[in-house]
Amino acid sequence: MSDSSAADILERIKPLMHKRVGPYNSWNPVSRTQIWQWCSAMGDHNPLYLDDQYRAEHSEFSRDKAVAPPAMMQMWSMRDVNGNDGPGSTTDNLFEILAALEEEGYEGIMAVSYDQTFHRYLEEGDRAHHYSTIINVSDLKTTGIGKGFFVTQLAEFMDQNDELFAEARITYFKYQVPKKPAGASKPSAPGKINRIHPVENHDHEHFWQGLRDGKLLIQKCDDCGELRHPPQPMCEHCQSLNWSTIESKGKGTVYTYTVMHYPEIPPFDYPNAIVLVDLEEGVRIVSQLIGTKPDDIKIGMPVEMKLTEVQEDMTLPLFHAAGPKIEEKP
Amino acid sequence: MSNTLSRKAAIVGIGATEFSKDSGRSEMQLACEAVKAALDDAGLKGSDIDGMSSFSMDNNWENEILRQVGGKELKFFSRTEFGGGAACGPFVHAATAIASGLCDTVVIYRALNERSGLRFGSGQMMNNSPLDPNIINFSHYFPYGFMTPAAWIAFSARRYMHEYGATSEDFGRVAVAMRDFAATNPNAFFYERPITLEEHQASRMIADPLRLYDCCQESDGAVAFVVTSVERAKDLANTPAVIASARQSIVKESRMMTPFYGETLSGIPEFDACAGEVYSMAGLSPSDIDVACLYDHFSPWVLPQLEAFGFCDRGEAKDFVKDGHINRGGKLPVNPHGGQLGEAYIHGMNGIAEAVRQIRGSSVNQVEKVDHVLITAGAGVPTGAAILERG
Amino acid sequence: MSDVNHKFKNVIASDLSVGDALPEFELPITAKLVVSTAMASQDFQDVHHDKDAAIAKGTPDIFMNILTTNGFVGRYLTDWAGPGSRIKKIQFNLGAPNYPGDTMIMSGEVTELSQDGEHHLAHVNFKGKNGMGNHVSGTAIVQLATVAG
Structure with missing residues (x-):
């Protein structure tokens, strides 16, 4: 048109x-009946509406008339x-x-x-x-x-x-109701929208399995010892294909960040703070920052990871502001 | 490094559809309309085409377009990956193919219903194929909800602010300049709708520090070009926009929209790497550039482009912009069509069409005496740049 | 009703600061809830009580009607602000439908505190989010009670 x-x-x-x-x-x-029916269906127990005693003692409304x-x-x-x-x-x-x-x-x-x-x-x-x-x-x-x-x-x-x-x-x-393409399927049952699952292919599977096993794993070249993240099959320093992993302590500082406001993509809560963390081990990782007000996020702030099962079969290394250091007494 | 593609080919035809939020027709029709318009503009026929080049994210096959626009045979066709980062690649390919004698006349096109169809900004852009390199790359971000281009760019914008003391207002001045140009361009989304810096600052936060007016609007539309040899260009009516230099650029830090792991996020290493050669291939320097058509999907990344291409020192683009140099009447007008922030988001191709109009002297916002225009492709992805010269 | 009254407590202006969060409220959506609230709000459109009719109209199930959404927004505000509060304004945008089997979680935040004559007003942002996104999101102005308790 x-x-x-x-x-x-x-x-x-x-x-x-x-x-x-x-x-x-x-x-x-x-009428009192319809107010009662509404409040009862909605589970609204505000005494102002149907509690005559309350109204008489605590409100500007009359005792006798439901509100x-x-x-x-x-x-x-x-x-x-x-x-x-x-x-x-x-x-x-x-x-x-x-x-x-x-x-x-x-x-x-x-x-x-x-x-x-x-x-x-x-x-x-x-x-x-x-x-x-x-x-x-x-x-x-x-x-x-x-x-x-x-x-x-x-x-x-x-x-x-x-x-x-x-x-x-x-x-x-x-x-205008868009024309359905021929063969369009019937509406499916409403489902909960989940976080998109990562691809766990040959190069990346260990990382996600590690999280499920309770560890944040960083790839380490078996030949030159360089660490790398995100995973890739070949060491960019020495071209070795031999690698293993080390377990990160999950501590680091915020290198940069953003706070996402729009669009609100389900199932995430907004505002959604995303951080790029310099891990102490020397690699960077992207994650969400939980529990810090947007205005309080600063480049350089210390953060630490908490492995969190965000949904069935998905554990993520979410970050939180690191608390003040508590010195262990000898 | 050989310079064989320099000044061997020229853009002799440009064509476009209208830019809209709902084209109401297929991407194939948009592509055919724009290609036909570019051929008409050049004074050529479909049967003159023997090469084609486009982006990998374009959904229109070369053979389908060739047949419909009256073509007969292609000796050369190519695609460039990485979305808007591909805006200059097809010109590199076309000029190379023509310089090598592989073919004579190449059509370049980009047609997309990116507004009424699949919107990249919605966070729903990817298919779920485990073989798709996009989804493999984005697997380390999507589970956190980190899934919009604005948010990815925000990481860099925040670093740029942190390292150089830039503010949201510095990004806003870019947006205001683009909207000022768009306000006098009847083909722009934002024709007669300029904004003030105050309005920019009051616009809602999208992905802190990016506000609404820092982001381009997704658009439906198509743009096409005809590139031919400089010899053949002499026989055609339009002033040729000669490709004085053109280069693609990938560096080891390059990633698809997520270049988070290099030394710095406050610059654009792909442009740092290629800028010198873009000038030397053309035998030019920054002071020779009269207009720049810079990729402005998000305003913050205009600043490091000004630095990479030598118009100001590192970290000083905010002052360059504040002094009005990129504005109407400034010493380096940037995107006189209004850019992607003001005209439309056609993956940078509309900016290259403006560069050709500036060379011809036919823009609605014509800058006086334009001999050289710098063009750049998308930032934050593997990319490219070129210089067009009045032939 | 005294057994349910005791949980109500008036919030007064001196208790509040901008940025305070309202307690979250979790509402399991059931067919009984959708139908009973539609009837209580006099909304007899078939998509709110007849699953076959709803499916024929292209939705996967019956879903909550708007007046009920309005009712739950009202309840959310006064459950928090107490029976001494009075709702002055509610503005909201509608989003993902509430289908049986889902859960809506309502949350809110105080965005501004102002005064209208002798009355203290709390400006609130709220949203009700279900498994598919925001069912409802908006703003409200609530006149606060003058006495606590």
């Missing part, structure tokens, strides 16, 4: 923007199980922009972000309704799941006095 047709689509749908649609009414007033968790804001005026809006709701179609995009082939929809402000917590007996307005449609964007438009909806959540108790800007991505 060319940019000009995207421009055409935008020109057609922009007039549909900024139309405030509503009200969408609630089927029922805020709704603020995140329930949107559900009070949702459709019922049959897809019907509450009595007296508008029959106007809020989503004519979405329908127009669907006609153009942008059939997929995915909520991407919520931005919510809570003005007051609702109490039992309050009666909610909401209005919605499409406030922005982006230019055509390409993301990991396809091409489409980001559509932002402003939802205004009002009480029985027409006062705003909460508002949300909800952004959806309305996209």
Whole structure:
């Protein structure tokens, strides 16, 4: 699809923007039963919501009325199980922009972000309704799941006095569902994403096996004695193919480092500090630095290794800031 | 060392597709479009081609392109490894093949959907074949999550800061200069979108010390060139961009994006090794260079390139940049098309196309009186460099 | 409910510094959780309770609905800040779905402390990460209780 047709689509749908649609009414007033059902399903035991004694003694709310968790804001005026809006709701179609995009082939929809402000917590007996307005449609964007438009909806959540108790800007991505190649497989069971396994070929296997056996091994030339890392089959100093390994003490200093922030690649935790360590034995090794705040990482800081089983069948020499030296008393 | 390739061949045609985030067509179509455009620009036909050269990471086979652009036969074809480090290699190969009489007219191309297709910056770039030298190399990094080009480059940027007292702002000035050029280049991603140093400093951290604006944007697009003998070039309409010198460079410290084990990380040893010969082969010195098209996938590595190629002393590139020498109107404008930071990331090939335009006098950001342009290929990998001369 | 009340404790401004971490919270995702929370939040879309329908729509299983994510973010904030706190703002981006069999680990950090009149506000960054990446990540502003305990 060319940019000009995207421009055409935008020109057609922009007039549909900024139309405030509503009200969408609630089927029922805020009730203790629904608050209980929510809190029970979510495991939320905050006494503010359902503990009358607590509220009377410790809050600005009344003893007699259960308080709704603020995140329930949107559900009070949702459709019922049959897809019907509450009595007296508008029959106007809020989503004519979405329908127009669907006609153009942008059939997929995915909520991407919520931005919510809570003005007051609702109490039992309050009666909610909401209005919605499409406030922005982006230019055509390409993301990991396809091409489409980001559509932002402003939802205004009002009480029985027409006062705003909460508002949300909800952004959806309305996209062209990419055609599946013929023979595409069915969705597989969701799986945990693991760290990528290293290649353990003839030249490298000893290193990874050593870690599993609890040792950080450094290759040593049997003929000239030079140490080397990462592993390679031939000594670059004397061209010997004969080698063995020594066990590193796992102590060294940071030669350089980076702190990775973006993109966040699963399964790693971010920020992810990566260090290049000068080992005392005289070779360098790359690893993660654990337990030091990013601002405290310095070139030259002493670090020591802790062999860590990060996942099944993968042990890595992760580094930590070295503690102060403790002198052994004789 | 023999100089047989010097001034034997010239770039006589350049062609490109638009640069975008989603080309909407196959890489093969991009390649054919760019090659056809380069032939048209040169005033040649497909049947004039008898050689081809590209990068190993390009997915388009020579025979497929040859047939579609109306070619008949190739006597020579070659590929260069190492991603963006291969940007100059095909010109070395083409000039060598032409100088040796192996062939007469070589097409060089690079076509990739690196944005809408496989994104290298996503950390998902590698296949899992245990025979792939990439995955063997990266096996010592991926298990830690150390798997993006920005993070690998950050190791060197941090050392450069540590050894020479450079700051994030010094990298930022490179980005600001590139975006300034891009702002007046209608073909650039960032046309009419310059940035300030303050905006650079406020941009989010990607891999400390690299911020968002220190990183190029992955792009879809293709660039192609026609290289022919200097004799044949005389019969063609365009001002030839003569290949005055060209060299590839691997040193023993070279690794694929991860050169962490040498004496220093603050320089680029491949460029230190080849710079002298790039000049001597051409019989030129740094003061003869009017424009430099330097590989700028990440802003920090522009600085050691300025040092390696003798425009300033080691560690002083930050001052050279601060003094505005690489900017519009400076004494060595760098990447007047906006570079990869501002125009698009086509593995350096768009920078070489700009070098040819500067020689011809046809750039949108034309520098006055350009006789010699230095071009470099990717840093942090086996690489190369060349000097183009107004013929 | 007194047996569960005792774990709640109000966090007050003088207890906090920028950079403080919120305690981690681990939520095993089960089909029962996905279905019961979808019902409790009035979300009857089939992808949240009907595995066959979910698979037909291209996902491998039923998955948690957004209102429930919102609910757990709210719970995470008040479990930490205590019943005397009041949530003022929650902004989040959605990522990897929460499928049964996975576990979501929520973590957070205080990024700023500010004042609005007499009220002390804690600005918090949070994320909920599952086996495939971040399910949710965002920022919140919580008005802190004025009395501890």
